[in-house]
Amino acid sequence: MSQFNDLITPVDCIVTEDTRLSEAISLMNSKKWNLLPVTNTNRELVGVFTRSGIFQMIMDRKPLTTPIKSYMKEHVETLPIDTPYENIEMIVKNSPVGTGVVIDEHHHVVGILTKTDMVMSLLQTSQELKTVKILKRTLETALDHAYDGIVMIDEKKNIQMVSPPLLELFNLQPESVLSKPVMKVLPDLHLDNVYQSATAEISGFLEINGIKYIVHRIPILEDGKVIGAIGKIVFRQLNEVSELFKKLQKAENKASFYHQQFQKSASARFTWEHLFTVDPYMEKLKKSAAKAAKGRSTILIRGESGTGKELFAQAIHNSSARSTGKFIVVNCAAIPEDLLESEFFGYDEGAFTGARQKGKLGKFDLANGGTLFLDEIGDMSLSLQAKLLRVLQEREFYRVGGTVRIQVDVRIVAATNRNLEEMVKEGLFREDLYYRLNVISLNVPPLRERLYDTDHLISQFMIELNQILGTSITGIEDRAREVILDYAWPGNVRELRNVMERAMTFAENGKIRFEDLPEYMVKQVSMRDLSPRVSLVENAELEAIKKALVQVKGNKVKAARLLGISRSGLYEKIKKYKLPT
CATH class of the missing domain: 3.30.450.20 (PAS domain)
Known part of the structure; x- marks a missing residue:
């Protein structure tokens, strides 16, 4: 806001009663003033000399050397220098004169104030007020929001x-x-x-x-x-900010360690395309598993060792909403009992003798936001089963030696080759954990029950292993194929792949021969009833039925048509040779 001192025009010249007309005219012309304050020797105001006084002296034909005393006005409009701005505004608006003389407390002249000065001041003040109002409104809006x-x-x-x-x-x-x-x-x-x-x-x-x-x-x-x-x-949210600051301070000291731990964590490599099968049941199982993957429920995969339970788990992870998260594997049968808890939940520094100085992240930490695959869940101790159940129910846990609850968002996919129902009856597996895990159950059949898959897997493994081993195996001789198709495969798909890798490594003529198979398979064939006592016709018939079923991917109607027999006749022969139905 403008102040009164800023409005007045200072008077820096002296005009007295003895000032001559020529001097007065010269001052008014140079100063562009409408009047001249007239003072005595003490600079006290005694009157003013105006332009009308000049005109009157000229009309009276006074010489330019004439003093202005007789033509000055003694009654003057004065304004004290300490007059409030609001009063000055009203005085100027209502005053009949265009210029006022400003005096101090001693009646000394300090300046003049014209209406023009006041109007310009009002315009400036108005603009300042507008700016202030805008600024104030801006501040009020900022404060409100x-x-x-x-x-x-x-x-x-x-x-x-x-x-x-x-x-x-x-x-x-x-x-x-x-x-x-x-x-x-x-x-x-x-x-x-x-x-x-x-x-x-x-x-x-x-x-x-x-x-x-x-x-x-x-x-x-x-x-x-x-x-x-x-x-x-x-x-x-200051509580959250405070906790973040604390965590940040700790994290700065352990960042390198944690980074290494996360780098070591595994990722899921396999998808549904890696599950090779032509078996109708397996195809249906894959579709069911893919549907289950879209949800959040715990999944229990059951089946013999080597049937591909982990492959199913990885495919489930990769087709779920957690596919960008970690896929962490814990083999409950491979970790010593006394270390299993720290592997699951990690431990804080100094938790026990021999513990790492900076502690260790557990599998639940590493799998946060992703999937934790618990393989061979049936081999877990009862005490650890209880702690696992708590994590599944509460989604939180304590590290070994720790006092802070750690919250996690982990999906559990478990697998076992054991009969959990019998274990529950015998008190070896917690019933409440069993029901918590068995929300969605997938039963992967053994390879011996997937007659049509064995021949299909031979071809798929041949393509895959040629790339890995750098071999050029193009096929398999009939006798070697016959042994492979007739073998029971207790080790399931894993055993078949291992056998194929060995055979392809030893093969010398571009095809796998009988001699390239493992010795234990060769011995088993020699002990079988494939001796002269076994009917060659029956053996040929069995092989023809197997090949037909493989060729039509298990479709009994098509297989019967291909063999030239009735469907009921095919079922009788399947029963005779104890083939899977």
Whole structure:
């Protein structure tokens, strides 16, 4: 806002009653004034000489050397220098004269004030007021929508503006806050601190009604002097922020260690395309598993060792919403009992003698946001079963030697080759954990029950292993194929792949021969009833039925048509040779 001193035009010349007409005309012309204040020897105002006085002297044909004394006006409109701005505005608006003389307390002339000066001042003031109003409205809008609490105080430490979140935090009303001393209304903020230090500062943690908050005190400076202050009160989600700071400090010391742990964690490599099968049951099982993968439920995969349970688990992970997360494997049968708990849940530093200095992340930590595959779940001890059940129910756990609850978001896929129902009856497996795991159950059949898959897998493994081994195996001789198809495969698909890898490594003529098969398979063939006592016709018939079923992927109607027999006749022969139905 403009001040009175800024409006007046200073008088820097001396005009007395003895000043000559020529001098007066020269001053008015150079100063562009409408009047000249006339003073005595003490610079006290005695009158004014105006343009009308000049005109009158010219009309009276007075010489230019004539003193102005007889033509000056003694009754003058004066304004004290300490007149309030609001009063001056009214005086100028209502005064009949265009210029007033400004005097000090000693009646000395200090300047003149014209209506033109006042109009220009009013225009400037109006613009300033408009700018101030816009700025004020901007500040009010910012305060109304501020996420944190904000309070603004003036030079006298009275509150001028306050944001709704602050009023809400301290349960105050605007009328009880505005224009009130901040130390009386909000003493705990200690905003007066910055009036002495003239430096911004941040408080420690404060608390009101169970809500923690911190205060950022900011001084408002003008020419090095504090003319106000702003208090920013941060309280929303401050508990979470505090915990993050603590975790960040710990994480900085262990970042390298944790990074190494995560780098060591496994990822799922296999998808449904890697599950080679032409067996109708297996195809149906894959579709069921793919549907189950889309949900969040725990999945239990059952089947003999080597049937591909982990391959199913990886395919489930890769087709789920957690495919971007980790796929962590725990073989419950391979880890010593006394180490299994720390493998699952990790441990804090100093948890036990011999523990790593920085502790260790557990499998649940590593699988957070992803999938944890628990292989051979039936070999887990009862005590660890109880802890696993708690994690499944509460989705949280304690590290070994730790006191902080760790929350996790992990999907469990378990697998076993044991009869869990019998184990529950015998008290070897917790019934509540069994029902928690057995939400969705997938039973992977052994290879001996998937007659059509054996021949199909031979071809698929041949393609895959040629790339891995750098071999060029193009086929398999009939006698070797006959042995492979007739073998029971107790080790299932895993054993078949191993046999194929060995045979392809030893094969010399581009085809796998009988001699390239493992010795235990060759011996088993020699002990079988494939001696002269066995009918060659029956053996040929059996092989023809097997090949037909493989060729039509188990379709009995098509197989019977291919063999030239009735469907009922085919079923009788399947029963005779004890082939899977």
